[in-house]
Amino acid sequence: MTDEELPPRQLLRIRGYSVAWLLPLLLLVLIILGDVYTHQRFRIITWIVLVPGTAAAICGVWTTAGFAVVALLAYFLVDIAWPLQYRAGLADFVLVAVGGGLATLACAFRLGVERRMLHMRDVVEITRRTVLRQLPATWAGLENAAVYLTADTDARVGGDFYDIQPGPYGSRVLVGDVQGKGLGAVATAAALLGSFREAAYHEPGLADVAARLETRMQRHGRHVAALGRGADGERFATALLIGFPVRESGYVGIVNFGHEPPLAVRAGGVAGGVRLLSLGEGLPLGMSEFADGPPRVHRVPLAADETLLLVTDGVTEARDGTGAFYPLATEVARAVAEDPRTADPARLAAMVRDGTLRHTGDRLGDDTTVFAVRRLAGWRPELLPVRGRLRP
Template sequence: MESQTILRSLPFAVMGAVAVLDLLAGPRLGFLSLLTLGPAFASVSGGVRYTAAVGGIALAICLPLSVYDHLLGRQQNMITFFTIAGVTAASMLASRLRNRRERELANVRLVAEAAQRVLLRPVPRRAGDLRIALSYTSAAADAQIGGDLYEVVTTPRGVRLLVGDVQGKGLDAVETAAWVLGAFREAAYDEAELADVGERLETSLSRHLGGEKFVTAVLAEVHDDEISLLNFGHPSPLVLGGDGSVHPAEPQEEAPPLGLVSLGSPRPKPYKIWFAEGDQILFYTDGVIEARDARGRFYPLEERAALLRAGEPQAALDCLRADLLAHVGGPLPDDAAMLLLRRQRS
């Protein structure tokens, strides 16, 4: 709001400065043509009428100054009047085009927000004895969705979740993310075993993806005092034990991403880890651990994991996200999603 106020007042400040300079210098230096800066600056922040009004004020200022400088009626002075009028007309056109593009951008943002609500629905903050927090940062400017994906569903067999990362960027990645999420939401309710959910995702993606495209993903199913994981080439979740320990939940054998399993590669095998009262597990995409600072150093997630132990889960995860952005010192080069589960029965 403050910057908008400054922009709105800038044309008048510039024209006032030009008038003062012309009064002090007289007709020798010829500052009157600089009054065109008024309507030019007005087109940056104002509408067509506002720009026209500023152009009219510029002409109104030019008239008495021309009399003061003994230039009124001379050819040079007439050229100055026409120049101000011409720049005002061009600025009005620029203002109209800018306003139209802003309306188009606003409509695109509304569509993007609607797409986000469909693709990346708000996850439940509580599910039984679980407390859930989420952070999603898109690398695309002014975008809220990208190639990273997540979902948490409560099924008759317990809480199941998915965190994944689509190869590539742009609309193709968003389309693939939508395909994966749709397949997971159905399979999570239909299939009895977590491995069967993974098979459904692979089957679905093998029909959708072409060439060597793939999706890294980790699926999870929460049980009493443990959690089952199924890792398709995704960064291993980070476990924060209630005793203060921090370690990645790595699978016994590496497996290929979704979309490549059907090419004959070995299927991933579900594995279980301890997940009791006070424990936490952080799911994340590679945009987190591959974020670099100005010296090229990767973000030390395990070292900064202590930030997740203080306060409520969402506040703690927001603190970790702020630390990640501070490490990079600017926009993230890749999408970054983080989903935190905390087992907290009370």
């Protein structure tokens, strides 16, 4: 859990110990001193009602209740020290007492809301991790790194997804983004990932995997529409499906479902740099009725030391304060030129993450996925984690 996800009172810590109580204590002392050393016609002791109110915002229930009692006691002792004609009196005493009680109740309510919010975030995180399974850094002959950043708009979850599936016909990669947010988008992403994991293992051709994904998207849409959730049934998803063949290492197969094309990143040498893999215009998953035919598989040359960088629109549509988009290709080329090691998947994903956050001022407009993958150096086809005999 990050600092941004902790309740405010837990953020006020030094070496693991809470210091949230220092602020209301300081306020208490200042009000008492101010009342003692000001003119008798300018009494501020009644302001002591602010002390439990301040504690309610940053402390626990028992601490707030303690400050409510201390504030009431301090009011009584300071007030009776003044001559009778200058005392604030019983009415203000009751005000401080009622204020302390209300502050304690408000603190209990705040903590209850915070606990519910944290529970909801835990549920969201568990749901996300269930859909997006954790990948080893080296898996299926591929070195990979993934970054998932949530915009957390109105505490909703998005539909970004990614996975690698090894199989007898090679390793397949899927990265995409379901239109919309909420549990409906997560359910759609889960349906597509489930279909991908089966089809990518069993289907010999990448076009067959793509057809299975489109069929699953259509079936899922009809199912949710039959349940009366029409908006969820009309969702679509952009995606990139990439196949790394078992026997041939000089190219990859790519099917583009209306997604931003990937970047091929390479460090060093005359051929070093960044190139955009132009894949034409493909329709998103769920819109096959508008297509002229089955999805096209693009055969794209890819050197063994080139890293494929795949991102969702959280990166490509990231804007700064002036409305300018994040210049992804330019920034990647600059970073690789300055440090060739940036082409490594882990460094590349981290660089794009940091650049996107810096460009937007840490204010993401959409859930953001950065996925970098390249062939593992020294890898051999027989090392694929697949049982049974490899097929050519």
